[in-house]
Amino acid sequence: MITLEFVYWIMGLMVAGVAIVNLRDRTNPKRYNNAIFWGLYAASYLVGSRLPDFANGLIVIGMVLVLTIGKLGGAPPEEATRAEREASAARWKNLLFIPALAIPAVTVFGNIVFKKLNIGGVPLVDPKQVTLISLGVATVVALIVGLVLLRAPLISPVVESRRLLDAVSWAAVLPQTLAALGAMFALAGVGPIVAQILQRWIPLDTPFAVVATYTVGMALFTTIMGNAFAAFPVMTAAIGLPLIVGKFGGNVVVMAAVGMLSGFCGTLMTPMAANFNIVPVALLELPDSNAVIKTQIPTAILLLIANTAIMYFGVFRK
Amino acid sequence: MLPLIGIAIVVAGFALRLNPLLVVVTAALATGLAAGHGIVDVIASFGKAFTDSRTVGIVWLALPVIGLLERAGLKERAATVISSIRVATAGRVLLAYLAIRQITAALGLTSLGGHPQMVRPLIAPMAEGAAESRLGELTQETRYRIRANAAAVDNIGVFFGEDIFIAIGSILLIRGFLDQNNIHVEPAELAVWAVPTAICAFVIHAIRLIMLDRSLAAMNGEKK
Numbered sequence: 001m002i003t004l005e006f007v008y009w010i011m012g013l014m015v016a017g018v019a020i021v022n023l024r025d026r027t028n029p030k031r032y033n034n035a036i037f038w039g040l041y042a043a044s045y046l047v048g049s050r051l052p053d054f055a056n057g058l059i060v061i062g063m064v065l066v067l068t069i070g071k072l073g074g075a076p077p078e079e080a081t082r083a084e085r086e087a088s089a090a091r092w093k094n095l096l097f098i099p100a101l102a103i104p105a106v107t108v109f110g111n112i113v114f115k116k117l118n119i120g121g122v123p124l125v126d127p128k129q130v131t132l133i134s135l136g137v138a139t140v141v142a143l144i145v146g147l148v149l150l151r152a153p154l155i156s157p158v159v160e161s162r163r164l165l166d167a168v169s170w171a172a173v174l175p176q177t178l179a180a181l182g183a184m185f186a187l188a189g190v191g192p193i194v195a196q197i198l199q200r201w202i203p204l205d206t207p208f209a210v211v212a213t214y215t216v217g218m219a220l221f222t223t224i225m226g227n228a229f230a231a232f233p234v235m236t237a238a239i240g241l242p243l244i245v246g247k248f249g250g251n252v253v254v255m256a257a258v259g260m261l262s263g264f265c266g267t268l269m270t271p272m273a274a275n276f277n278i279v280p281v282a283l284l285e286l287p288d289s290n291a292v293i294k295t296q297i298p299t300a301i302l303l304l305i306a307n308t309a310i311m312y313f314g315v316f317r318k
Numbered sequence: 319m320l321p322l323i324g325i326a327i328v329v330a331g332f333a334l335r336l337n338p339l340l341v342v343v344t345a346a347l348a349t350g351l352a353a354g355h356g357i358v359d360v361i362a363s364f365g366k367a368f369t370d371s372r373t374v375g376i377v378w379l380a381l382p383v384i385g386l387l388e389r390a391g392l393k394e395r396a397a398t399v400i401s402s403i404r405v406a407t408a409g410r411v412l413l414a415y416l417a418i419r420q421i422t423a424a425l426g427l428t429s430l431g432g433h434p435q436m437v438r439p440l441i442a443p444m445a446e447g448a449a450e451s452r453l454g455e456l457t458q459e460t461r462y463r464i465r466a467n468a469a470a471v472d473n474i475g476v477f478f479g480e481d482i483f484i485a486i487g488s489i490l491l492i493r494g495f496l497d498q499n500n501i502h503v504e505p506a507e508l509a510v511w512a513v514p515t516a517i518c519a520f521v522i523h524a525i526r527l528i529m530l531d532r533s534l535a536a537m538n539g540e541k542k
Binding site: 004007008010011014015044045048049051052053054055056057058059060061063064067068078079080082085086087088089090091092093094096097099100103104107108111131132134135136139140142143146147150152156157158159160161163164165170171172173174175176177178179180181183184185187188189190193194224228229232233236237241252253254256257258260261264267268271272274275276277278279280281283284286287288291292294295296298299302303306307310314 | 321322324325328329332337338339340342343345346347349350352353358360361362363364365366367368369370371372373374375376377378379380381382383384385386387388389390391392393394395396398399427429430431433434435436437438439440442462463465466467468469470472473474477478481487488491492495496499501503507508509511512514515518519522523526
């Protein structure tokens with residue numbers, strides 16, 4: 001059976017390749033730092049499942065130490081000039097889109113087909129992880145299609161991955177680290193403490209005040225946690241269920257559905273949601289690290305107001 | 319109250335503009351220590367949480383093929399194709415992508431987008447190309463603004479489309495949480511109540527994208 005471990009190996013090999021290209025690049029004065037940083041990250045993918053938890057913790061701490069004390073070198077300039085790329089674009093034309101669109105196409109195809117495949121009753125692909133495994137398979141298929149179509153040398157994707165990954169740099173690891181922070185918050189019982197504070201300090205005696213506190217609270221708590229999934233159980237246990245549903249007789253479905261979507265408004269406004277708001281800044285080479293958040297804030301606030309109205313008029317309807 | 323120290327470290331760290339990775343790891347370790355666990359336990363719990371979250375990094379697997387195609391001129395080709403469409407503007411390209419992203423996410427196809435595999439190689443160059451063919455050479459500031467908008471559309475489209483699909487993570491989470499509280503709801507009921515917000519999100523952001531076009535035209539003096 002193909003499990004997630006298979007995808008981790010591919011990922012580990014790619015990141016290891018990036019570490020090796022960095023190590024051999026004499027033009028980068030920080031080449032050893034970059035090589036250690038990506039080498040540790042590769043180890044987390046390649047052997048993380050077999051290492052003790054403590055060793056995995058040390059891997060992350062090691063990466064942070066290299067980053068903080070040694071600093072990382074930036075990405076090398078593109079090897080091909082703009083004129084070369086334009087000439088190449090004119091040569092290959094729309095063929096260039098095929099491998100790029102193969103990623104979503106094969107992911108969706110895999111999602112539908114992999115679930116149904118089995119060999120002697122054993123599923124070919126771990127049924128719980130079909131989407132992620134499909135994505136992993138899709139990137140490999142797209143790469144093979146790209147290499148064959150463009151007749152590119154095998155080393156080329158590794159060199160290009162290094163350029164892109166060093167452009168994103170430490171931000172590539174941030175979303176995963178934030179997910180781990182959320183787990184630590186849960187372990188330490190941060191949620192219930194925040195809920196207690198809210199219930200004690202905010203006057204909640206009219207239906208509108210309760211609804212607005214819940215929607216705005218979902219958004220605010222999501223900006224702190226970086227994730228509406230972490231905010232939802234806390235805010236719903238503190239305000240949604242006891243007050244909106246319990247005290248004022250609101251509809252539980254409307255409360256829960258619109259409550260979660262209010263949290264998503266918070267996700268649009270916080271650097272803690274790094275994979276949505278910080279990673280694209282690095283990927284698109286924007287100088288202002290808050291550029292994406294600033295673009296999203298007006299939509300997020302207007303939509304939060306809309307959500308509050310939707311919940312207020314929907315939740316108490318008989 | 320003590321475990322809240324992690325939140326304080328995060329807020330202070332971001333305010334002081336320290337490296338976010340350093341801030342987040344420090345906050346995680348401090349939270350564990352404040353909750354009364356020993357240092358070895360805390361590092362082990364954090365290591366386990368980090369290793370369990372490796373799925374989050376899998377999107378980077380798109381980089382080898384995207385890098386290969388960029389080198390072969392993918393971004394340039396995307397810009398050329400879009401500039402041959404006469405009615406295309408940056409705002410309209412992004413508006414079309416917003417609609418596609420919301421609808422496909424509502425059908426459960428959330429993996430049809432994403433910043434590394436769609437926005438950087440295709441959507442952002444298309445929006446920039448459309449603006450360039452209409453407004454002439456763009457300033458670097460304008461390029462940055464269009465790119466930030468491209469990233470935002472991807473987020474808004476997927477966030478406010480996916481909850482209409484009944485088997486998405488957030489619906490399952492809501493259902494699981496309510497089940498624990500002995501309240502049983504059907505995923506389809508929850509999904510129906512995601513529709514009003516999805517419509518509002520589309521309308522609000524569509525208006526902002528149309529305003530983006532106006533503002534770009536005003537700043538750059540539209541070519542006739």
